Structure formats: structure tokens, C-alpha cells
Amino acid sequence: MSAGKYKKLTEFISEHDKAVVALSGGVDSTLLAKASYDVLGDKTLAITIDNGxxxxxxVLKAGEMAEEIGVRHQMVSDNFLSDKHFAENPPDRCYICKKRIAFILKKTALKEGNISLFDGTNADDLRGGRPGIKALKEEGIETPLADLGFTKDDIRREAKKLGLSNHDRYSNTCLATRIPYGRKLNKQKLEQVEKAEEILMELGLKQFRVRNHRHIARIESFKDSFPIIIENSDYIVEEFKKLGFSYVNLDLKAYDGK
Structure with a gap:
């Protein structure tokens, strides 16, 4: 990435008086929070929404990265599963989710005064239909990284140059994405996925997903992780069964990063 692109980011931020940045703990939102803090200092507030x-x-990583940057940080707890329509897990769940996130950001912004709202969506995220991005635009949430053409690779390179410890951290999405549309979401299903993924992380896997298909756990991973999964298959099956899964499948189609 050319230095000019990052300079454009800081110039864009400098045109704003104050900023609230949605901070998930991932490298995208961390870079945006870092750039905002470097330009605006304590006029930047990073917000992490612990939404269930x-x-x-x-959630822990978001707090750690805020501390590493030095930016003001606020953790907001909310239970998105209390929204009955969202919990039905419709195809527009990302749209509903981002709308609620925008509401929380705006509510905080009112307390901060004249302030701009930033989200860490990147240029790669714009490929394909993303209803969540549509919701952000409707609510006036700005996406500087995407608008300035920052790809995920651009972001990782710049984060590394800035010394951010999560520059090479795996990409993640909310746990609801592990449940097929139309299957109701609840805390038990999400915790089942979370604990299953923790088991795989302890084995050294980094970029993967565990999809919850009722009694079947379907593991999606890059092909270079297949040997680790197969070598530890007995252990994985045993631990997953403790979580309530009856069967554990390895998807032979390599994980596509979504």
C-alpha cells in the first residue's frame, strides 16, 4: 500500500472534530481507532458493543487493543437476542444487527456532542451483497477504510508498520453467522459454537469456522490445517460430543474466509 493512502486516511479524519469508532478488536477497526486517536487524541472514543x-x-481483545492504542474506550452491553425478529435468524439479520449498532453509536454520540461515527468496514467487504453495509450508510455511519480503498492486505501492512499487536490476527465474524438462516438463535447455540471453536484454537488452528447444524458440527478450515484436525480427530469428536453435538464433519471444501 502506498504511504499516500494512509495519509489520505489521516487527512480525512482531520476534517472531523470528534469521532466515535466502533471497535471490535479486529485489525480493521483497530487501525481506524489508532489513526483517529493519533489525529484527534482524546476527542476519539472507541466503543465496543458486547451484544451477546x-x-x-x-470482547477481551477489543479492550486490550484500546489499552494498547491509548484511546478512550467504552464497553456497552446489550442483548441483541432480545429482538425477537433478529432471533428468528432471517436472511437480513446483518441489516438488523447493524441498525441496532448504529442506534447505540448515535446514542453515545449525542452525549459526546458534535461527533462523527466511524465503522471499520474495508474495501474487500464491499464485494457482494452486504446488507449490514447498507444499514450503516442509511444511518450515516462513515466507513473511511472502504471509501479510501483500503483492502484487508493494506490494513494488515499498515497495522504492522504501526506496531499494532493484532496486525496478523485471524479475521472473525459474530457467532450468529455460524447458524444457518431460519434456525432460531439462542444463547445455548452460540455458546456451543464458541466453546467448539475454543477447542480448535487450543490445537493451534487460527482461521476456521464451526457451523452449527443442530446435532452436526461442520468444521470449515484452510486445507493446510486439515492434518491437525485429522490427527486430533478422536479428541475433537470427544470434546464436541460433550458440547451436545452427535456428529463432527470436516468440510472438504476449503474455508473461503467468510
Missing amino acids: LMSATD
């Missing part, structure tokens, strides 16, 4: 859909690991 993020893993405990991700």
Missing part, C-alpha cells in the same frame, strides 16, 4: 453475539475472546 461476540465471543468472549473478541
